[in-house]
Amino acid sequence: MIVKNVPGRATWGHIALLAGFAAFIVWYVADSFLASSQITNLLLIVPVGGLALFIAAMLLVQTGMALRSNARGRPGAPEAPAEQAPWRHRYGPMASMISMVIYVVGLPWAGFDLATACFVAANMWIYGERNLVLIAGYACAFGAAVAAAMRYLLFVPIPTLLPL
Amino acid sequence: MIDVDALQQAFYVLFTDISPWIAVPAGLMIGLMFGMLPGLSVPIAMAVFLPLTLYMDFTTAILFLTAIFTGGGFGGAVPAVLMNVPGTSAALATTFDGYPMARKGRHNEALGLALGASTVATALGYLLLLLLIEPASRVVLKLGPPELFMVALWGLTLIAALSEGSFFKGLLAGALGLLAGTIGMSSAGVMRGTFGSMHMLDGIPITAALIGLIAASELFDLVKSDYIVEDERSRKVSLREILRGFFGALRNFGLILRGSFLGSVIGAVPGIGSTVANLVSYSYTKNRARGGEKDTFGKGNPKGVVAAESANSSSEAGSMVTLLALGVPGGAGTAVMLGAFAMHNVTGGPRFISDNKEIVYTIILGNFVQSVLLVFIGIFFLRISILVVKLPLRFLVPSIMALTILGAYALTGNMLGPITLVGAAILGWIMKLYGYPAVAMVIGLLLGAMAEGELLRSYQLGGRDLTIFFERPIALTLLALLLLTLAYPMIRRLRARSRIDRANVST
Numbered sequence: 001m002i003v004k005n006v007p008g009r010a011t012w013g014h015i016a017l018l019a020g021f022a023a024f025i026v027w028y029v030a031d032s033f034l035a036s037s038q039i040t041n042l043l044l045i046v047p048v049g050g051l052a053l054f055i056a057a058m059l060l061v062q063t064g065m066a067l068r069s070n071a072r073g074r075p076g077a078p079e080a081p082a083e084q085a086p087w088r089h090r091y092g093p094m095a096s097m098i099s100m101v102i103y104v105v106g107l108p109w110a111g112f113d114l115a116t117a118c119f120v121a122a123n124m125w126i127y128g129e130r131n132l133v134l135i136a137g138y139a140c141a142f143g144a145a146v147a148a149a150m151r152y153l154l155f156v157p158i159p160t161l162l163p164l
Numbered sequence: 165m166i167d168v169d170a171l172q173q174a175f176y177v178l179f180t181d182i183s184p185w186i187a188v189p190a191g192l193m194i195g196l197m198f199g200m201l202p203g204l205s206v207p208i209a210m211a212v213f214l215p216l217t218l219y220m221d222f223t224t225a226i227l228f229l230t231a232i233f234t235g236g237g238f239g240g241a242v243p244a245v246l247m248n249v250p251g252t253s254a255a256l257a258t259t260f261d262g263y264p265m266a267r268k269g270r271h272n273e274a275l276g277l278a279l280g281a282s283t284v285a286t287a288l289g290y291l292l293l294l295l296l297i298e299p300a301s302r303v304v305l306k307l308g309p310p311e312l313f314m315v316a317l318w319g320l321t322l323i324a325a326l327s328e329g330s331f332f333k334g335l336l337a338g339a340l341g342l343l344a345g346t347i348g349m350s351s352a353g354v355m356r357g358t359f360g361s362m363h364m365l366d367g368i369p370i371t372a373a374l375i376g377l378i379a380a381s382e383l384f385d386l387v388k389s390d391y392i393v394e395d396e397r398s399r400k401v402s403l404r405e406i407l408r409g410f411f412g413a414l415r416n417f418g419l420i421l422r423g424s425f426l427g428s429v430i431g432a433v434p435g436i437g438s439t440v441a442n443l444v445s446y447s448y449t450k451n452r453a454r455g456g457e458k459d460t461f462g463k464g465n466p467k468g469v470v471a472a473e474s475a476n477s478s479s480e481a482g483s484m485v486t487l488l489a490l491g492v493p494g495g496a497g498t499a500v501m502l503g504a505f506a507m508h509n510v511t512g513g514p515r516f517i518s519d520n521k522e523i524v525y526t527i528i529l530g531n532f533v534q535s536v537l538l539v540f541i542g543i544f545f546l547r548i549s550i551l552v553v554k555l556p557l558r559f560l561v562p563s564i565m566a567l568t569i570l571g572a573y574a575l576t577g578n579m580l581g582p583i584t585l586v587g588a589a590i591l592g593w594i595m596k597l598y599g600y601p602a603v604a605m606v607i608g609l610l611l612g613a614m615a616e617g618e619l620l621r622s623y624q625l626g627g628r629d630l631t632i633f634f635e636r637p638i639a640l641t642l643l644a645l646l647l648l649t650l651a652y653p654m655i656r657r658l659r660a661r662s663r664i665d666r667a668n669v670s671t
Contacts, residue, residue, distance in 0.1 A: 021336065100590075128558045
């Protein structure tokens, strides 16, 4: 659980994350205030929100200063050589995240069986499997099995493409 | 302290009827399976099988449900060690050292440690329950809103302990979690942050958020590996190693004893339970470690696994105190058990203990036997579940991801669960990238609603004045303990520095 130092080249991302945190705090405190301005509603939210906003602002300033000093300290520094890592090492996590978002959006539309099969197949490919027959076979069997288990073992009503 | 006649009756009831001993092994297996599958929780297992208890007598029904509880308590450790996915929120701290052990090829030992700590701690927790159920029920009655709020704050101070190296990032993550934990209908009846959606009335689905925040960053990053254990020679299932871990846990008996005590005490506090117990026990053990050993926590220190597992397993006994003594469920699992009470026309509470001592003792004794049975069933179960390290990640990770998302749907019954899980997964990965401890956010989320409710009740109890915290001895003691906990790392650092200075002067 030891927190690592933020790499200098990534501080723009860090600034975006902190800005996102700050936006959430401001929105949530404002929404709570608009819902009810009584002290009983804001007893915990306002002090905690204020503290969180203060820390976010402090880290934002700290990160901005680090970014500036990095830019000053390395004028005309040569570009880092392009990474030679395989495709899945560089873009795998991002591709997996995107597929997860598409999966969740598609679940109610495509049915739990088909969406699960497509998601599993896509991620098997992302994680390095290249045998298409194996991908199709495993993904279809998995999708059908979990959809059936949800409906008949856990009694969770779910939309499916197949008449399970 | 113990009613010997009632105890004798309990022995008689337990060992002259075969029906509990058919139900208990089945309950342990069900609990292990549900605990092991991320997204499916022990309360789900208990709720799914609750209707079955209608066909059982009351004692058998409760023993069946506690067997699911016990099995699930350990089952959650299996994915925590093998996949860094806590099967239940109570197994969160198990991931901290269990998973690094697995990555080093020490998965057999880690699971053996977890099994040893879980079984011994379950038995110790129930032993404490046997001895202390009557006095404990009196103490629990004295905990009012100010004390419960202080306990929640104590849980939050863990943020500082866990995010060592970046106190402010930990604090920010914890505060954000606390705010997000209050989304939904407040104790004062106000809807906040719900976008007007009725699905959000109960707030963010915490189990889905927890799995997303903690597990996802590792699952996404596993794209760079082919197997959980990279070294092929280490990818083995070894009964000898499991047993070595099991007896290794027993060699840390002092640690188990401390974890069991913490688990039983914290488990007895309604709304806190095993989720906080395992974190408290883990951080306490980490903070007490001397010299270089402290740095090995989070990197595969077996003591971390023992501390976490002993606390979460014994908290079951603690939660039974509030259920039996007060009729108040400490968490979702005991709430289902309360459902079983109602189905059998039994009312929990202080009178239940005095009127049905033999049933209470039967439940306690039955759980002793359960913990022994768990050793054998657990070893058998582990030999099968460890095969997961032999599976290529290109099959395992997509399947686990899909199961967690579908599990989140099963938990909430709507799309809020999967959406929360995916959002939390992406946020968890980004937070890890920039050095924010996701676990701090999880603690905040878990305690947010409870902390706000107790603070509000304290405010109302004090006549719209918060000085009530300084007027109650238990709350004041808890406040002092909390400040000491916060100051302890600083004091230790100062002492270490002065020791170094003295050594430099003398040389």
